Amino acid sequence: MIQLSEDQIVKVTGDVSSPKGFQAKGVHCGLRYSKKDLGVIISETPAVSAAVYTQSHFQAAPIKVTQDSLKHGPTLKAVIVNSAIANACTGEQGLKDAYTMRESFASQLGIEPELVAVSSTGVIGEHLDMEKIHAGIELLKETPAGSGDFEEAILTTDTVIKQTCYELAIGGKTVTIGGAAKGSGMIHPNMATMLGFVTTDAAIEEKALQKALREITDVSFNQITVDGETSTNDMVLVMANGCAENECLTEDHPDWPVFKKALLLTCEDLAKEIARDGEGATKLIEAQVQGAKNNLDANVIAKKIVGSNLVKTAVYGTDANWGRIIGAIGHSAAQVTAEEVEVYLGGQCLFKNNEPQPFSESIAKEYLEGDEITIVIKMAEGDGNGRAWGCDLTYDYIKINASYRT
Structure with a gap:
């Protein structure tokens, strides 16, 4: 022992x-x-x-x-x-x-x-x-x-x-x-x-x-x-x-x-x-939110990101499409100031000051080819932190659920 x-x-x-x-x-x-x-x-x-x-x-x-x-x-x-x-x-x-x-x-x-x-x-x-x-x-x-x-x-x-x-x-x-x-x-x-x-x-x-x-x-x-x-x-x-x-x-x-x-x-x-182990999944997605107004807002934003079908399909397709992440954040119920949101993927900053940032597409693609993906969101609304977990969305999800009772 x-x-x-x-x-x-x-x-x-x-x-x-x-x-x-x-x-x-x-x-x-x-x-x-x-x-x-x-x-x-x-x-x-x-x-x-x-x-x-x-x-x-x-x-x-x-x-x-x-x-x-x-x-x-x-x-x-x-x-x-x-x-x-x-x-x-x-x-x-x-x-x-x-x-x-x-x-x-x-x-x-x-x-x-x-x-x-x-x-x-x-x-x-x-x-x-x-x-x-x-x-x-x-x-x-x-x-x-x-x-x-x-x-x-x-x-x-x-x-x-x-x-x-x-x-x-x-x-x-x-x-x-x-x-x-x-x-x-x-x-x-x-x-x-x-x-x-x-x-x-x-x-x-x-x-x-x-x-x-x-x-x-x-x-x-x-x-x-x-x-x-x-x-x-x-x-x-x-x-x-x-x-x-x-x-x-x-x-x-x-x-x-x-x-x-x-x-x-x-x-x-x-x-x-x-x-x-989501149906048909090949990757675990974790969203980390830092600096939200409070923990509740941080958790709301994190879950919006991992729950977005557009984010999930982008991850499956190894596409560093940060616009889909911003889209998910944008229609959350949390307090969000666009100019204070930063988006990070695999250590690279993709978005900051409400505009795109230069980053290596090849490095981002290589990162997205892994089986554990972390998306980090930094804000300046307060001291709220939160996390959420999801998975990518693949063709197999449809196959599994189309034949669930057969």
């Missing part, structure tokens, strides 16, 4: 089952043709939990069931997730199926149903095959733990699993935070269009955890966009089971800023991996 100082946060190899007292599993129950499609995370002790949900007016049935679980109390012992079928816009039967899914898994674990969260992702408007769900839950009972299987089971059009893990010291105890996520298309969260699961063995007060998650979501998951679409299902769930045996963290605890930073890093990692 790495020896950590009190203010040190270290990224380590790991996942949602790395924190003490957690295990994860995944199986194929038949909702998909061949890939794993039913996964669970289980905590050996009740875990203080917090969640943020899609802001869609058509919240899916599993979202409502998870909200019901957390209304009964702030702790969970497990979450069950299926892919392939979203169980969204499925009426009373869909809600009944989501509750049945919760109760069936709780019964297998020998716990109260309200200690289980439920999540689904996939095609909207189709009902779950509950015989397959029940069979999958039975299969899970005999399946050995394997976080990679869980991470595969929650995927839809994703091309890779998404995981991360950090260790930090809290009061002389080593605390671990692990994360897994899915998301590739319909990415424009608020909070929406993805699933994120974070586990930690830290002991934390529920109110502090919920507040931190909301704040962190705003600057991580809510700052990614692939296609500007918002889903019906998705959520971020954090479970903290206290198995690290640290002194309970509150906002007043001296180590709270360190834990909150580690949680932010975890969520940023997952958010960036989702953006990187």
Whole structure:
């Protein structure tokens, strides 16, 4: 085990089952043709939990069931997730199926149903095959733990699993935070269009955890966009089971800023991996905004840039067309003074003083041929800073979504 100082946060190899007292599993129950499609995370002790949900007016049935679980109390012992079928816009039967899914898994674990969260992702408007769900839950009972299987089971059009893990010291105890996520298309969260699961063995007060998650979501998951679409299902769930045996963290605890930073890093990692794995994407785009009126304005501008189809296609085409970046900034709701905006790409200044600047097109093109692109915007409106992440827009995005149900 790495020896950590009190203010040190270290990224380590790991996942949602790395924190003490957690295990994860995944199986194929038949909702998909061949890939794993039913996964669970289980905590050996009740875990203080917090969640943020899609802001869609058509919240899916599993979202409502998870909200019901957390209304009964702030702790969970497990979450069950299926892919392939979203169980969204499925009426009373869909809600009944989501509750049945919760109760069936709780019964297998020998716990109260309200200690289980439920999540689904996939095609909207189709009902779950509950015989397959029940069979999958039975299969899970005999399946050995394997976080990679869980991470595969929650995927839809994703091309890779998404995981991360950090260790930090809290009061002389080593605390671990692990994360897994899915998301590739319909990415424009608020909070929406993805699933994120974070586990930690830290002991934390529920109110502090919920507040931190909301704040962190705003600057991580809510700052990614692939296609500007918002889903019906998705959520971020954090479970903290206290198995690290640290002194309970509150906002007043001296180590709270360190834990909150580690949680932010975890969520940023997952958010960036989702953006990187956008449907058909070949490049991760990061927009950094400095000197905006405030952080809110900075985040608005950054997200406008990475969400612009014209910027995304220019990046795909390795075209340093700064006019598209200016266009995105220009129709944002932020305070912008044209003469005080500077645009940088790969270290070169492309635009300043409301006029183009001389730069090397060949150097810019070479930079854009990489798989990680950073666009830097400097302003003089205030001390606001912000970031957002997206991806390029390719022909494959259309191919994937034109045949999504076939």
